[in-house]
Amino acid sequence: MSDRSLQPPATAAVPRSVGLLAACFALVGLVAIADYLTGYEIRLAILYLVPIALATWKQGARAGILVAIAAVASWIVAFESSHPYAHPFYFYWEAAINGLSYGLMVLLLARLRTALERSDERFVTVLEGLDAAVAAEDAASGTLLYANRRWREGFGSAPPPLREAGETRDERTGRWYLVQPRPLRWIDGREALLRVWTDVTEVRRARELMQRHREAAHRTSRLVALGEFASAIAHELNQPLAAIATYNNACLRMLQSGPADGAASAELRGAMEKCRDQAKRAGAIIQRLREILRQPLPPRTEQDLNEVASAVVQLAEPEAHEAGVALRLLGGPGARVLADRLLLEQVALNLVRNAIEAVRGLPGERRQVNIETAIDADGRATLAVCDRGDGVAAEVEGRLFDAFVTTKAGGLGLGLSICRSVIEAHGGSIGYARDAATGGARFAFQLPAEAA
Numbered sequence: 001m002s003d004r005s006l007q008p009p010a011t012a013a014v015p016r017s018v019g020l021l022a023a024c025f026a027l028v029g030l031v032a033i034a035d036y037l038t039g040y041e042i043r044l045a046i047l048y049l050v051p052i053a054l055a056t057w058k059q060g061a062r063a064g065i066l067v068a069i070a071a072v073a074s075w076i077v078a079f080e081s082s083h084p085y086a087h088p089f090y091f092y093w094e095a096a097i098n099g100l101s102y103g104l105m106v107l108l109l110a111r112l113r114t115a116l117e118r119s120d121e122r123f124v125t126v127l128e129g130l131d132a133a134v135a136a137e138d139a140a141s142g143t144l145l146y147a148n149r150r151w152r153e154g155f156g157s158a159p160p161p162l163r164e165a166g167e168t169r170d171e172r173t174g175r176w177y178l179v180q181p182r183p184l185r186w187i188d189g190r191e192a193l194l195r196v197w198t199d200v201t202e203v204r205r206a207r208e209l210m211q212r213h214r215e216a217a218h219r220t221s222r223l224v225a226l227g228e229f230a231s232a233i234a235h236e237l238n239q240p241l242a243a244i245a246t247y248n249n250a251c252l253r254m255l256q257s258g259p260a261d262g263a264a265s266a267e268l269r270g271a272m273e274k275c276r277d278q279a280k281r282a283g284a285i286i287q288r289l290r291e292i293l294r295q296p297l298p299p300r301t302e303q304d305l306n307e308v309a310s311a312v313v314q315l316a317e318p319e320a321h322e323a324g325v326a327l328r329l330l331g332g333p334g335a336r337v338l339a340d341r342l343l344l345e346q347v348a349l350n351l352v353r354n355a356i357e358a359v360r361g362l363p364g365e366r367r368q369v370n371i372e373t374a375i376d377a378d379g380r381a382t383l384a385v386c387d388r389g390d391g392v393a394a395e396v397e398g399r400l401f402d403a404f405v406t407t408k409a410g411g412l413g414l415g416l417s418i419c420r421s422v423i424e425a426h427g428g429s430i431g432y433a434r435d436a437a438t439g440g441a442r443f444a445f446q447l448p449a450e451a452a
Contacts, residue, residue: 020058024067027051032074045075045098052102053109061110068102124148133197138190139183145192154197167200176201214315217346248276300338300426302450305373305381306331308341312348313371319353323360325367327352332374335381337447339426347419347430351385351443354415358389358441375449380428384444391434391441400432423447 028051035044048071056064076095127134133151137144147155154173169176177197186192251272313329320327337344348371355369366388374382392400401420416430423430423445430445 024051024055028070032078036078056106056109064106072099135195137193139193176204220346245279248272300340302336303339303341305335308344309371309373316352320356323356325356328370330372335375336450337381343422347422350415355385355387359387380446381449382446386435386442387440388438389440
C-alpha cells in the first residue's frame with residue numbers, strides 16, 4: 001500500500017529493474033556452473049527457481065519467462081554435453097518437464113503478485129474516496145508513510161500541527177477536525193501510527209446553534225416564569241392592599257364620628273390619610289406591573305406543528321438519552337398554526353421534560369415518551385405528549401394548571417401554569433387526560449389551524 005505522491009520517480013525505477021534482471025541472469029549462470037562443477041551428482045536444477053521467482057515477483061511475468069528460458073537453455077547446453085541419454089527423446093522430455101515446471105512457477109507467482117496488487121489497489125481506492133483525511137506515520141520518526149487524497153488536498157505535503165486526539169482546530173484554515181489516532185504495524189514491520197482527521201466544522205456549528213437555541217429557550221422559560229411569578233405575587237398582594245385601604249377608610253370614619261382632642265385628631269387623621277394614599281399608590285404600582293407583564297406576545301408567524309415537534313425532540317434528546325428514555329415522534333397530517341415559534345417550542349419542551357421525569361425510574365419497557373401531532377374533528381391542530389408512567393394523582397388533577405400546584409419535590413408549580421398562559425394567549429387550550437392505551441399521562445394542547 002503506497003501513495004502515488006510518495007513513490008520514487010520512474011527514471012530511478014528503470015535502472016533498478018534492469019539491474020535486478022541482470023542479477024537474475026547472473027544467478028542462472030552461477031547455478032549452471034555449480035551444476036557443471038559438481039559433475040551433476042547433485043540435482044541443482046531446482047535452484048533455477050530462485051532467480052525465476054525473484055524476477056517474477058519483482059518485475060512481473062515477462063521477466064520471469066525470460067529468466068526461465070535462460071535457465072532451461074543453460075540446463076540444455078551444460079547437461080547435453082556431459083550426460084548423453086539412451087534416446088534423445090528422454091533428454092528433451094526432461095528439458096520440457098523443467099521448462100513446464102519453471103513456467104508453472106512463473107504463472108503462479110505472477111497471479112499471486114497481481115492479486116496482491118489488486119488487493120492493495122482496492123484498499124487504496126477506498127481510502128482515496130473517503131471524505132476523512134487519513135495518513136500513516138512512522139511511530140518513531142514521524143515520517144509520513146501514506147496520505148490519502150483528502151489529506152493531500154487539505155494539508156498539502158507537510159503534516160499539519162495536529163497531534164493530540166479529540167477535536168482540534170487547524171489554525172491555517174480555521175477548520176475543526178476530530179483526530180483519532182490508532183497504532184498499527186506497517187507493511188515492512190515497523191511500528192506506525194494511523195491518524196484519521198474528520199472535518200467536524202459544520203457539526204460544531206450546528207452544535208453551537210443548538211446550544212444557543214437551548215440557551216434562548218432557557219432564558220425565555222426563566223423570563224416567562226418570572227413574569228408568571230410576578231403576576232401571581234401582584235394578584236396576591238392586591239387583596240391585602242385593598243383591605244388596608246378599607247381599614248383606613250373605616251378608621252377615618254370612626255375618628256370623624258367620635259369625640260377627640262383637636263390637635264391629636266388632626267394629626268391622626270393626617271397620618272391615616274397618608275397611609276391610605278400610600279396603600280392606593282402601592283396598589284396602582286402593582287396593577288401597572290401586571291399590565292406590563294401581560295403585554296402582547298411578539299409577532300406571530302405561520303408554523304408547521306410537525307417541525308415544532310421535531311425541534312423539541314432534538315432539544316430534549318440529550319436529557320432523554322441520559323435518563324434512558326426513548327423519544328418517538330408520531331407526526332400526523334401537516335398542521336400549520338399562527339404562533340410564536342420559540343414560545344410554542346417552550347411549551348412542548350416543558351411537557352416533554354415532565355414526561356421524561358415521570359418515567360425516569362421505571363423499568364426499561366415503560367421508559368418511552370411519544371410526541372404526537374394531529375388535526376382533530378373540529379379542525380384544530382393538536383400536539384400531545386404521552387408517557388407510560390403512573391399518571392397524575394387524582395387529588396391534583398383538577399388543579400394541575402393552577403399556579404404553585406406541583407407534584408415534584410422542590411418544584412415551584414409554575415411550569416404548567418405558564419404553558420396554559422402561553423397557549424391561551426395564542427387562542428388555544430391545554431388539558432390533561434389519562435392515556436387509555438398505556439395508563440400513563442397525556443398532555444395535549446390545541447391551537448386554531450391555518451388554512452392550507
